[in-house]
Amino acid sequence: MTVVVAAAALRALAEVPDAELGARLLRGVPTNEARSDEELLRHAARATAFGTELAGSTPCGSTAGSLAGSTPAIVEHEGGLDAALLAQYDARHHRIDLFTDSIAFCEQLVDDLGWRHLFPVGSVRAAAVEHERAHHLVTADRSRGLRAALDHEVFRLGRFRRLAYIAGADEVAAHAFAARSLGLTRSPLLLTRAATAAIRTRNDARAASNPKEN
Numbered sequence: 001m002t003v004v005v006a007a008a009a010l011r012a013l014a015e016v017p018d019a020e021l022g023a024r025l026l027r028g029v030p031t032n033e034a035r036s037d038e039e040l041l042r043h044a045a046r047a048t049a050f051g052t053e054l055a056g057s058t059p060c061g062s063t064a065g066s067l068a069g070s071t072p073a074i075v076e077h078e079g080g081l082d083a084a085l086l087a088q089y090d091a092r093h094h095r096i097d098l099f100t101d102s103i104a105f106c107e108q109l110v111d112d113l114g115w116r117h118l119f120p121v122g123s124v125r126a127a128a129v130e131h132e133r134a135h136h137l138v139t140a141d142r143s144r145g146l147r148a149a150l151d152h153e154v155f156r157l158g159r160f161r162r163l164a165y166i167a168g169a170d171e172v173a174a175h176a177f178a179a180r181s182l183g184l185t186r187s188p189l190l191l192t193r194a195a196t197a198a199i200r201t202r203n204d205a206r207a208a209s210n211p212k213e214n
């Protein structure tokens with residue numbers, strides 16, 4: 001497996017602070033286009049604080065509160081790379097799908113980029129599980145806690161306040177949740193950014209060498 005192009009550009013991502021990576025993630029999500037950098041940084045910081053706190057209150061392996069119910073089942077598949085998928089939470093079937101080929105690709109990428117001190121062996125799978133567990137907890141709470149943490153008011157009528165949802169905030173929170181849960185020094189958001197670019201490069205190269213399949 002080779003990560004041919006732009007390894008230096010990927011490595012340089014490590015220079016970008018997690019807060020800025022969070023703001024960039026939000027920037028890329030529809031409905032956030034018009035928001036200022038300052039606003040996105042604020043939402044990213046609040047989502048990060050929320051995810052970190054949530055991980056502190058529902059430690060790795062705990063079954064969480066009665067609201068969230070049991071931890072979702074984990075089902076492993078191949079075929080994640082072609083779809084550029086690492087994992088996903090299926091709320092309807094109460095399960096976490098993990099894509100083993102993508103996880104192996106990311107583990108290799110960690111070595112290729114010299115990031116092993118940031119993401120120890122096995123942390124990609126563990127972070128994916130914790131990330132999806134965070135989605136499960138946020139979904140079970142109907143995003144009420146996250147919305148309150150973001151404190152982004154749409155309007156106020158007397159004592160009645162309506163809080164908006166910031167698209168992508170659950171992603172930032174889930175990455176922060178995984179980082180805290182596993183005691184990582186960097187948010188897995190860093191690895192996700194690099195992996196997304198590397199997988200795109202891989203898929204583009206494959207499409208170019210197999211034009212008939214596309």
Ligand SMILES: [Zn+2]
Nearest residue numbers: 131135171174
């Ligand atoms: Zn996610």
